[in-house]
Amino acid sequence: MISENLLKEATGLLCDYLRIDTTNPPGNEEAGAVFLKSVLEKEGLPAEIYRSAHGRGNLISRLKGDGSKKPLLLLHHIDVVGAVEKDWKYPPFSGAVKEGSIWGRGALDCKGLGIMQLMAFVLLKRERVPLRRDIIYLAVADEEVGGEYGAGWMAKRYPEEVKAEFLLNEGGMGAIGMLGKDRKLYSLGFGEKGVLWLRVRARGKAGHGSMPHSENANDRLVRALTAILGHETPIQIGQGMREAFREFGRGSLPRSLIVRLLVNEPVLNLLRKRLKAYPKMNAILRNTISLTNLRAGFKENVIPSESEAVLDCRLLPDTEPGEFLSWLRGLVRKEAVEIEIIKEARSSQSPLKTEFFQVISEVVKANTPGVNILPMVAAGFTDSRFFRELGAVAYGLIPAFYHPEEIEAMHGVDERITVESLGLGTKNIYDIINKLSL
Ligand SMILES: [Zn+2]
Numbered sequence: 315m316i317s318e319n320l321l322k323e324a325t326g327l328l329c330d331y332l333r334i335d336t337t338n339p340p341g342n343e344e345a346g347a348v349f350l351k352s353v354l355e356k357e358g359l360p361a362e363i364y365r366s367a368h369g370r371g372n373l374i375s376r377l378k379g380d381g382s383k384k385p386l387l388l389l390h391h392i393d394v395v396g397a398v399e400k401d402w403k404y405p406p407f408s409g410a411v412k413e414g415s416i417w418g419r420g421a422l423d424c425k426g427l428g429i430m431q432l433m434a435f436v437l438l439k440r441e442r443v444p445l446r447r448d449i450i451y452l453a454v455a456d457e458e459v460g461g462e463y464g465a466g467w468m469a470k471r472y473p474e475e476v477k478a479e480f481l482l483n484e485g486g487m488g489a490i491g492m493l494g495k496d497r498k499l500y501s502l503g504f505g506e507k508g509v510l511w512l513r514v515r516a517r518g519k520a521g522h523g524s525m526p527h528s529e530n531a532n533d534r535l536v537r538a539l540t541a542i543l544g545h546e547t548p549i550q551i552g553q554g555m556r557e558a559f560r561e562f563g564r565g566s567l568p569r570s571l572i573v574r575l576l577v578n579e580p581v582l583n584l585l586r587k588r589l590k591a592y593p594k595m596n597a598i599l600r601n602t603i604s605l606t607n608l609r610a611g612f613k614e615n616v617i618p619s620e621s622e623a624v625l626d627c628r629l630l631p632d633t634e635p636g637e638f639l640s641w642l643r644g645l646v647r648k649e650a651v652e653i654e655i656i657k658e659a660r661s662s663q664s665p666l667k668t669e670f671f672q673v674i675s676e677v678v679k680a681n682t683p684g685v686n687i688l689p690m691v692a693a694g695f696t697d698s699r700f701f702r703e704l705g706a707v708a709y710g711l712i713p714a715f716y717h718p719e720e721i722e723a724m725h726g727v728d729e730r731i732t733v734e735s736l737g738l739g740t741k742n743i744y745d746i747i748n749k750l751s752l
Contacts, residue, residue: 315737315741316740316741316744321736324433324736325736327353327433330409331420333409335407336393338394338455338457338458342370344369344371345371347392359436360375361373361451366463374450374472374475375451377438379446379447381446383446383751385449386747387450387480387706388452389454389465389697390427390452390484391428391464393456393459395423396419397729401727402417403727407419416733418730422720422724422730426712430739430742434743437744443751446751450476457696466700479706479707480670482746483701483710484696485696486502486503486690486692486710487500487501487714487716488713488715489715490716492718497686498685498686499686500688501690502671504690504691505662505692506631506661506662506663506698507661507694508635510629511624511656512624512625512654512656514535514542514623514625515622515654517531517650517651518531519619520617522616526617530617531617534621535622538651542645543603543605548600550632550633551599554666554691557666560577562688582599597628601628602627606624606626607623609622633661639655661691662702662703663702664698666689671689671709677746678713678742680745713739713742713746714736714742716735
């Protein structure tokens with residue numbers, strides 16, 4: 315593992331980084347970018363800050379290779395979600411080191427990863443490791459609100475500067491205890507579901523509540539929603555997930571049997587009603603629809619002429635959004651409702667048969683013997699999608715281990731990372747870069 319001194323240095327850097335409040339909104343990521351820039355420049359690494367809006371900074375730094383291979387991009391986001399201080403054991407922007415952990419909003423999501431990457435990046439420079447590819451260190455604003463001022467902005471404005479063959483980002487992590495007590499497992503995010511937010515609007519005729527009629531917009535909306543939500547979407551194991559399960563099932567016999575069942579759609583479909591009891595599992599095996607908003611009526615005795623609902627639909631990489639939408643429209647054909655798109659973001663997915671996956675797998679297994687890697691399509695999205703569009707093979711992995719209660723603290727209270735995890739993550743990332751770039 316990394317030396318005691320380096321671990322102390324990494325811990326100090328993470329504490330300083332956590333003390334900068336980059337809650338988004340408003341973000342104020344520029345302060346974080348300035349901090350990272352000062353660390354890099356002390357090491358003789360030039361860094362540049364790109365300002366996408368007032369106070370919104372994105373930072374990029376590059377270690378030059380000989381150009382015989384295409385760049386590797388290390389990505390994390392500077393912004394964090396909000397925190398209610400009174401609920402925390404140690405204040406969320408204190409960067410306290412207590413009980414073997416570093417505490418603060420962003421310790422896991424995503425400043426911890428940012429410091430692991432930064433340490434590995436700085437070490438390569440200190441050791442003058444000859445590289446065959448450029449290593450790009452990129453810290454972006456605005457991930458928590460969609461990336462419009464961060465990764466999306468950088469990819470659109472400066473595609474040449476952020477183009478890479480491989481990209482390492484958040485979107486997967488190590489977990490302890492998921493496969494049994496003390497068993498260690500890495501989930502690696504190789505794909506993300508797409509987003510389709512829809513507005514369902516019903517129109518009808520206004521009237522008095524004392525005299526019901528057949529053109530009540532609310533009645534129409536309720537019937538349409540009942541038709542949509544009453545329909546179970548099928549379980550779908552796409553090409554990518556099939557490959558992922560196969561990867562996971564390689565080796566030991568009981569596991570390979572379980573996996574053979576898991577890729578069996580008819581078997582899974584028998585279980586699909588039960589699957590809803592496991593929201594995380596459910597979300598990655600099917601297209602999902604959540605009813606998130608309802609707006610209907612304004613007075614007890616008035617039948618409104620219009621009412622509407624919002625559906626948050628998340629689509630698997632193998633689903634065509636257009637086809638999904640026509641399917642939904644088919645379900646409500648008999649009702650006088652319209653469905654319109656509020657927002658659409660396509661799913662994205664990287665292949666698994668790559669040098670990158672091979673190297674990550676070798677490195678993390680060498681550093682943690684006996685660990686398993688489970689490649690996953692994530693239900694939510696990260697900034698990786700912007701770079702997949704530019705041609706990068708992007709994987710999500712914070713390569714260290716967390717207990718279930720630590721994972722829950724992400725976006726919750728008492729977010730923290732153990733000093734030990736920070737060290738292991740730094741070591742893994744350093745080894746991955748080395749192996750990919752020598
Ligand atoms: Zn994040």
